[in-house]
Amino acid sequence: MTAEEAETAARMFKALGDPVRLRLFSSVASHEGGEACVCDISDVGVSQPTVSHHLKKLREAGLLTSERRGTWVYYRVQPSVLAAMGRLLAPAFAPAPSQDQSPAPTPAT
Amino acid sequence: MTAEEAETAARMFKALGDPVRLRLFSSVASHEGGEACVCDISDVGVSQPTVSHHLKKLREAGLLTSERRGTWVYYRVQPSVLAAMGRLLAPAFAPAPSQDQSPAPTPAT
């Protein structure tokens, strides 16, 4: 893993590395229709401006997208994120650079 | 996702939310034999004490375990982490999208 890849990946992990943000992200991702209004996910124990700040961070990290429709603002998960996460985690957990045949280093503890 | 689950999961994401730590974790995870000596992974652009700091954080987050064998200290990935990550990401990324679409977000009255 190069320094550049690490930067990109770490930015995503970092965005999810806060309980409030993780819950917000999870709420959006698991919401019916794939999108959620801010008013539907604002019950995470912090003030509404704080929610907005966190949503901004998730947006800036490329994890969420926002769209205003009328009065409400809807957030949805950036589709590419799913694949990106998978690609990032897979090599870390099952690198198999060239000669490794074991798919996952799960040593019998 | 409850607040408690978010706390636990966020701690893991947070630990990986730093480029240096992510590279260290990746190095350990992808190292042959499933473990790596500190001396093998210390080339990440920061001083050796800093590497030790980050490795400690990864340990405290439950992502890595360390073991001293003679002169060197070996790190390996906590096996349960792989499954835990999978469980965490799966529901967020594959929320079994329902066909129901309710545009009205039921604002708090």
Next chain:
DNA sequence: ATCGTGTTTCGATATGTGTCAACATAGACT
């Protein structure tokens, strides 16, 4: 005792987190 490998302590600097107040936007209402 001396060297090599990691860890810890300590301090300086940087970044993150949360709230209040103010602002922007969209709909409703007279």
Next chain:
DNA sequence: AGTCTATGTTGACACATATCGAAACACGAT
């Protein structure tokens, strides 16, 4: 139109936490 209300965002600030390296320490091997 103008005004009011509701929904989110942004700015400013206090407070907490993270990051990093120099120096000192702990541990094992020679």
